[in-house]
Each structure stands twice: as structure tokens, then as C-alpha cells.
Amino acid sequence: MTAFDWVAQILGILAALLAAPLFLGWVNQCRAWLQNKSAPPLMLPYRGIRKLFHKDAVIASNASPLFRLAPYVVFGTMVTAAAIIPSIATRLPFTRAADAIALVGLFATARVFVSLAAMDVGTAFGTLGARREMMIGFLAEPALLMVIFVASLIGATTALPQISELLATQSLALYPSLAFTAVAFTMVLLAENARIPVDNPATHLELTMIHEALLLEYSARHLALMEWAAALKLFNYVCIGFALFIPWGLATSQAPFVLTLSLLLLGAKLVLAGAGIALIETVSAKLRVFRAPEFLATAFLFAVLGLLVRLLLGA
Amino acid sequence: MTEPLSSPLVLCSLLLSVWAAIGFTGLIRPASVAFAGRTLFSLGALCGAALACVAATSLSASPEQIVLPIGLPDLPVHLRLDGLSAAFLFLLGATATGISIFAAGYFRRGEGTPPGLMCLQYHLFLASMGFVLLADDAYGFMLAWETMALSSYFLVTTQHRIPEIRSAGFLYLLIAHIGAIAILLSFGVLQGGSWQFTFDAMRGAQLEPAWAAIAFLLALFGFGAKAGLVPMHVWLPEAHPAAPSPVSALMSGVMLKTALYGLLRVTFDLLGEPLWWWGLIPLALGLFTALYGVIFAAAQTDMKRLLAYSSIENIGIIFTGVGLAILFAGTGMHAAASLALIAVLYHALNHAFMKSLLFLGTGAVLHATGERNLGRLGGLIHRMPWVAWLTLVGALAIAGLPPLNGFVSEWLLLQSFLFAHELPRAFVNMLLPLGAALLVLAAALAGYVMVKFFGVIFLGQPREAALRTAHDAGIVERIGLAWLAIGCVLLGLFPTQVIPMLSRVIQPLGFSGLSLDERSWWLLVPLPQRQTSYAPLVFLAVIVAVVLMTIAAVRFFYHQRVRLGAPWDCGFGRLNGRMQDTAEGFGQPIRHLFNPFFAMVRELPSPFDLAPRYRVVVGDRIWRGLYLPLGALVRRIANAVAWLQQGRIANYLLYSFVTLVVLLALVL
Numbered sequence: 001m002t003a004f005d006w007v008a009q010i011l012g013i014l015a016a017l018l019a020a021p022l023f024l025g026w027v028n029q030c031r032a033w034l035q036n037k038s039a040p041p042l043m044l045p046y047r048g049i050r051k052l053f054h055k056d057a058v059i060a061s062n063a064s065p066l067f068r069l070a071p072y073v074v075f076g077t078m079v080t081a082a083a084i085i086p087s088i089a090t091r092l093p094f095t096r097a098a099d100a101i102a103l104v105g106l107f108a109t110a111r112v113f114v115s116l117a118a119m120d121v122g123t124a125f126g127t128l129g130a131r132r133e134m135m136i137g138f139l140a141e142p143a144l145l146m147v148i149f150v151a152s153l154i155g156a157t158t159a160l161p162q163i164s165e166l167l168a169t170q171s172l173a174l175y176p177s178l179a180f181t182a183v184a185f186t187m188v189l190l191a192e193n194a195r196i197p198v199d200n201p202a203t204h205l206e207l208t209m210i211h212e213a214l215l216l217e218y219s220a221r222h223l224a225l226m227e228w229a230a231a232l233k234l235f236n237y238v239c240i241g242f243a244l245f246i247p248w249g250l251a252t253s254q255a256p257f258v259l260t261l262s263l264l265l266l267g268a269k270l271v272l273a274g275a276g277i278a279l280i281e282t283v284s285a286k287l288r289v290f291r292a293p294e295f296l297a298t299a300f301l302f303a304v305l306g307l308l309v310r311l312l313l314g315a
Numbered sequence: 316m317t318e319p320l321s322s323p324l325v326l327c328s329l330l331l332s333v334w335a336a337i338g339f340t341g342l343i344r345p346a347s348v349a350f351a352g353r354t355l356f357s358l359g360a361l362c363g364a365a366l367a368c369v370a371a372t373s374l375s376a377s378p379e380q381i382v383l384p385i386g387l388p389d390l391p392v393h394l395r396l397d398g399l400s401a402a403f404l405f406l407l408g409a410t411a412t413g414i415s416i417f418a419a420g421y422f423r424r425g426e427g428t429p430p431g432l433m434c435l436q437y438h439l440f441l442a443s444m445g446f447v448l449l450a451d452d453a454y455g456f457m458l459a460w461e462t463m464a465l466s467s468y469f470l471v472t473t474q475h476r477i478p479e480i481r482s483a484g485f486l487y488l489l490i491a492h493i494g495a496i497a498i499l500l501s502f503g504v505l506q507g508g509s510w511q512f513t514f515d516a517m518r519g520a521q522l523e524p525a526w527a528a529i530a531f532l533l534a535l536f537g538f539g540a541k542a543g544l545v546p547m548h549v550w551l552p553e554a555h556p557a558a559p560s561p562v563s564a565l566m567s568g569v570m571l572k573t574a575l576y577g578l579l580r581v582t583f584d585l586l587g588e589p590l591w592w593w594g595l596i597p598l599a600l601g602l603f604t605a606l607y608g609v610i611f612a613a614a615q616t617d618m619k620r621l622l623a624y625s626s627i628e629n630i631g632i633i634f635t636g637v638g639l640a641i642l643f644a645g646t647g648m649h650a651a652a653s654l655a656l657i658a659v660l661y662h663a664l665n666h667a668f669m670k671s672l673l674f675l676g677t678g679a680v681l682h683a684t685g686e687r688n689l690g691r692l693g694g695l696i697h698r699m700p701w702v703a704w705l706t707l708v709g710a711l712a713i714a715g716l717p718p719l720n721g722f723v724s725e726w727l728l729l730q731s732f733l734f735a736h737e738l739p740r741a742f743v744n745m746l747l748p749l750g751a752a753l754l755v756l757a758a759a760l761a762g763y764v765m766v767k768f769f770g771v772i773f774l775g776q777p778r779e780a781a782l783r784t785a786h787d788a789g790i791v792e793r794i795g796l797a798w799l800a801i802g803c804v805l806l807g808l809f810p811t812q813v814i815p816m817l818s819r820v821i822q823p824l825g826f827s828g829l830s831l832d833e834r835s836w837w838l839l840v841p842l843p844q845r846q847t848s849y850a851p852l853v854f855l856a857v858i859v860a861v862v863l864m865t866i867a868a869v870r871f872f873y874h875q876r877v878r879l880g881a882p883w884d885c886g887f888g889r890l891n892g893r894m895q896d897t898a899e900g901f902g903q904p905i906r907h908l909f910n911p912f913f914a915m916v917r918e919l920p921s922p923f924d925l926a927p928r929y930r931v932v933v934g935d936r937i938w939r940g941l942y943l944p945l946g947a948l949v950r951r952i953a954n955a956v957a958w959l960q961q962g963r964i965a966n967y968l969l970y971s972f973v974t975l976v977v978l979l980a981l982v983l
Contacts, residue, residue, distance in 0.1 A: 076862035122775030127896030138759035
């Protein structure tokens, strides 16, 4: 590891930190366009975070230290995940610290802390949100594991950088199994990031919300951190998707030119992915909470199909 | 034996005898809590720590044997210490240390049984578990095994004046003995006609494949009954809530592992080369057990029953690993088999620490509040911060979250599942990845269960007024909890130190072991050819660094005030503790999703009820579908043969005469 690797690593983390709210803004803008609404400014998520940081925090009088600690832990895990996921380059110092399964574990840690914090104040919404969030979590994880399984069958490892390097260096080989798993992964991504059809990020209607119910008691800087962490989570998931399914353009060395190119390509991919998410959210309707298992079971079946295609046909 | 006292085997057996002696010392002043509770349990903890040290140093030593001239004539007791025994002795010693420290502070009021007698039962239980691990002949093994079952039976029925506890104890004893019969029969098959019941003779016996399979199945049934494998799991959720918390911790954390030890000993040591298809049975049973246990855990409202079901889940995970190890070993995939078996041992060790920690946590809560029912707890993190934060470590660990220990072993197991497609058996290699998905489902559900467990007990608002005066655990109890919590953290952070030791443990059993890169003490790469890596220390360091930097940055740039206010109540007035989700409510999605698993009886109010009442009783289908009919059958058979008992001496003499004639005809 040279000093330049570390510089590249820190730049990568900073890029993720800065790009995550922007990506969320882009998705919101695309969605507004598709729904014939006047779009909010691209920079709105930044403004929201900035505004929240400048406010006095109001905390429920019966909140425990866990409640105040949780936003930092959640934000910390998401930044750690951003450091580990090969979003720009595959050979950075931290990319070896965890494989894809450990990344799933990292996201689970964040989810557990969010849910515990939501239960801490003891309101009906908090516990309701916690139990729904954990339910979506345990339904999504098997599907996500199957996706990783298929990718690891192709790459003979569960390490994301190795899988993307392998896939990127082949001469545009298209794997049908990966196509199935890409569908499954997209569905998991939507569910895990509280997007339509599982949750509606724009709602505060008590009976349907999940993500917003978890954050109901947070305000000011704690809320800002939680929102930023949520944006980072979406960004991280999209980057995992890129690493698995469209890894072309990831830098395999730390030369400044290559890194810049890979950064630009990442931007282009993000623009497309954001538009894609907005499109899915526009054409699908929010499901009832108890239809979410069916949605995620479908994701699981797609991943299993991918697995069978890989095992039976070797494709 | 040239240097008797420096031999680890002699040291181990001496330490186990010291445990038994400590137990008997308790009888000197049986009613004194200060003597039997405080002093002797602390001594027992020291003894446990010493045992753990001795065992840890002899993990990779060559096996040694001694023959003790005690027991029946011509049946001396053989003891043997090898890597496998040492690994489990370490588990026993290290876990018992924490539990005994906690128990020294816990048994202060005397719980039914006088403390001195309790001390005897407790330490005999510990010593017998140790001798189970050291025994090297079927006779000694069964002796220790039965002592373990009996002493734990008396510990379970400490509060024997309560009828439910007596019946829970009876159920436990019954299933323990049915299991013991199967184990005995298995040893009978294993000796293979030589009529030598030492384990050495069994290692040498050449069994035909069919007999070997029968021995394996009997052992699986017998040890599975002790471990709580579905459908023999029914005693666990009854016995664990009945027992005092340190005893539950020992039973769940250690005793279930002695059953695992027995199965590993029979399968990989006494039987020699297992056949690949044997593995399918523990694998399928294990996966089903894991899912079944965790689903029921999510639906429980009693905190100790919840943990008991969670133990069933973890036993399922462990048996899944055993199945995989047999499957891979039987098809010659050595690296994968080693990985699976190391995952098994690692998870057994992890589960011992984390489940003991959780059970002791519930014990502290039980002492502070007198409540086991989740529906009457809540908000205890304010009154019992020490117990709450230490229990949180255990809860996060058992939920399988990095960088704690539960994650490491589940990660290893999933890594070994990734070899499944290389199995040279059609269908099996395609079905196994689905098994991995089931395992992940169970692990993710464990997260759900732990959020429920921790959230309902420690977070939120108190559901009862009495909880506002609950007291935190005493200093001695905190030390016991902290010991186990530190164990959870260390096992999670240093897998690179633990795995090479476990690798040396399994090598004498015919496994290749894993060759880790010794230089990278922070980066775990179990299989160099796969390049898969995991670095828990980096994980923790980065998370902690980022958290600290964020806190510092937020403090530095934005020092806005924090105001305290009322939580959001939708404008309807003051919230109270009864408006939170209950434990039943938290289990509702699970009951809805996994409806076929539960036998539910619902009482729904009609719209015209003046005093509407909603009640749901969640039952175990296996209990109703298997055990109750079985019990009825036994009773019917008993009734049918009851006519033999006529109460006239002439008839009984006739029975004796007929028996004698039949036996003579057989013998002559």
C-alpha cells in the first residue's frame, strides 16, 4: 500500500459522502419529471441536511443514550460500507476488509441499530416501524444471499473486487444467470431502501410508512445524520449493483487518469440508475405491508432461477 | 505417566474433582448464603478459569490416556484428553467462570432448594460435564452422562413446590433418558462384536456400512435429544424457564455442547470414515430446527422461553454444519469439510458465550423485577444500564452482526456452503444452495428476535409502575456478565487467532485443517485460492473512527443545544407504556407469515361483547401432533398390560415360573 492508495481511498469515501445526497436529489428530480410535476432542485437534499444541522435538537425526555448514539453508529456503518464497496477502484486498502456477505452483515448492523433506536422512546409508531423494518430485512436477506451466491459461482469468491475485476476483464461476456439475479437485486434494492413498491419515501401516512416511522422521534443533527445515512445506503446498494452487474470502467490501478475516468463513468452510471429507479417507482404502486413478502419472495425466486441457470447450463 | 502433575489430563481431572469437592463442601453449612453462595461459587469460578487455561494449552498436544482403577471390578474408568476434548473443556471452563462469578452474586435469597444443596448440584453438574468430555470408555461416558442429566434435573426443579416446574423437570428427565438409551444402544453397536467398551476398541472395530449407519443414526437421535434437535426439542422451552438463570445459562451454553461433542466423537473419531449420505440427515434436520426454533422464538412472550427457542435455532445451525462436514468429508472435499467443522466448533464456542450472557441478563432482570413476561417489562435501560449494555453485546452477537462473534461462525458456515456446487452428487449440489438461503433466513430472523428481546425488555417505556424502582445488578454479577461479553467481543475480533487452534483440533480427526496466512493477524483469509477475506478489526476500527470523527465534527461545527421534550403523541394527550407494541404485537408478522408452523387458538370478541377479550395461544404443532398421541399410546399400552397385575401372589409366582422355563429353554 502506498500513500497514494490511501489518498485514493479517502477520496473515494469523500466522493461517496458527497454524491449520495446528490443521487437522491437526482432520483427525486427524475421522478417529478416522470410524474409531470415541477421538479425540486437537485441540491435539495444538501439544503435539508444543512438546515437540520443548524437547528436545536429536541429529544424525548425518556430517550436513553442508545437513542443519541444510534445516528452516529448508523452513519458510521454506512461510511464504512462505502469504504469497502469498490465503487471507483477495486484495489483500495479497505476493499479487502469484507466480502459481500460481510457487507450484508454491515447493513444488518445498521438496520438493527435504527430499529432499536426507534423502539427506545416507546411510541406506537417507533415500534411499528421497527418491526416492519426488521421484517423487510429478514425477507430481503435470503434473496440478497442468493444473488451473491450466483456471483460467487462465476467468480469463485465472495470478494466483490475480485468478482468485478473478473467480469470486467472478460470480453463483454453476458451471463443469463446474472440477468436473472440483476432483476432480483433490483427488487431487493428497492425494498431495503424504502422505495416504492415496498415503502413510500414521500409519505407520512402512519399506516403505510416504514422508514419515516423509524425516524419520527429524531430531529436536527440526529435526523440529518440518519437521512444522510439513508442516502448513503441507497448509494452503496447501487454501487454494489454496479460492481456485480456492470463493472466495466472500475479502475484496477491507482493512476490518476484511470481514477478520473472511472469517476466519470461512475457518474454516468449513477445518472442512468437514478433514472431507472425513478421509472420503476413511477410505474409501480405501493404494496400493502403484507404483500411485501410476496414481492421479496419473487426476488428470491429470480435469484434461484439465476442459480439454476448457472448450475444446469453453466451460463 | 512420568510427570504426573504436569500432565494436562491429570490436571484437568484434578480440577474437575475439585469442582465436585467444592460441591460437597457446600453441605457443611447448607443454609448459609454467604458461605455456599458467595465463597464456594467464587472458588468454582477460579477452578473454571484454571480449567480453561489448562485446556487451552493442550489443544494441539498429543492425546494422552490414563486408566483409573475405580468403578466396578474389571471395568476401570478410562480417561483421555485430545484436541477435541480440550476444545470443549475450554468452552466449559471459560463459560463456567463467567456463570459462576455471576452465580456468586445471584443466589442471595435461596431459591427453594437450600444454597448448600444447590451448590452441590451445580458443581456436580459442572464436574460431570467435564468427565463426559474426558471419558474414554462407554461405561465412564454413560456414568458421567447420567450424573449430568440427574444433577441438572435437580437444578431445573429448584423451585420444586411449583407444579409446572415439576412437570417441566419430568419432561426433561424423560427425554434425557430416551436419548441416553439411544446412546447406549449406539455404543452397543459400535463395539462391533468385540464386547470391549473402551473407545479404543471401538476405533479399531470394523463395522459393516449398515451397522455403522445404524450406530450413527442412534447417536444422532440420542445426542440430538440432548441438544434439542426438532422434534426432540420440546423439553428445552419448558426446562429453561423453570431453572434458575445461571443454570439455564449452563444448560443452554454448555450442556447442549456436550451433546455436540458426543456426536462429533462418535461420527468422526469412533466410526472412522463417515459415509457422505449420513450428512444429509443432520443437515436437513439442522436447517429445519434452525428455522423452527427462530420462528417460535419470535412468537414467544416469556423472555426465557424466547431464549430457549433461540438455543434450538443455534443448535440447528450447528447441526447443519455437522451435516455439511460429513457430506464434504465423505466425498473427499477436505478443505470444505475442514471449513464446515471449524465453523461448527466456532459456533459452539460463540453460542456458549452469547447465550450464557443473555440468560444471565434475564436472570438479573428477573431478580430486579420478578417478571419473566415480556408484556410487563420495558424501559429497563434507564434503571439497569449495566445489564442493558452488556446484554446488548450478547444480543448483537447472537443476531450475527459483524464485528461480533456470532457473525464469524455464520460467515464461515456460509463460505463452506459455497462449495456445495462442487459436490459430485447430482441434485444435492443444487439443493444445498437453497439450504444456505434457509440458513440466512434463520440468521436474519434471529436479528428480528433479538430486536424484540432487547427492545421490549430494555427500551421504550416501562409497562408496569413497579419497573420504575428496579435496581441494577450488583458488582459481582456485573463482573460475570462482563466476562462473557468480553469473550463475545474477543472471539469476534480475533478469528485469525482462534481458527488455527481449531484447525489443529480437527486434524487428528482426519481433516486437513485450514492453513491460514500466519502473518496477517488482522485479515482472515480462510481459503487462499478463493481470495475471500474478512477483517473484523479493520471493521471495528473504521466504524469507531468514523463515529468519533462524526461526533467531533458535529460538536465542532454545530454546537446547537439539545432540548428535552415529550415524544410525539399525535396531539392526543400523554402517551403511556401500554400504547407501545407488545411482545405479542412484535411477533404478529411472524405468526402471519409462518402461519402453518403454529397451532394457534384464537379467542376473538364479537361486536356485542360487553367485556371484549382478545386472546391468542400459540402452541407447538409437534407437541400436539407427535407427543400427545405418543403419550396416549403409551398410556393405552400400559392399560392393556395392566391386567397382568392381578394382586394375587399365585399369579406372580406363575409369571416367575414361566419366565424361568422360557429362559432355560433359550439358554439350553
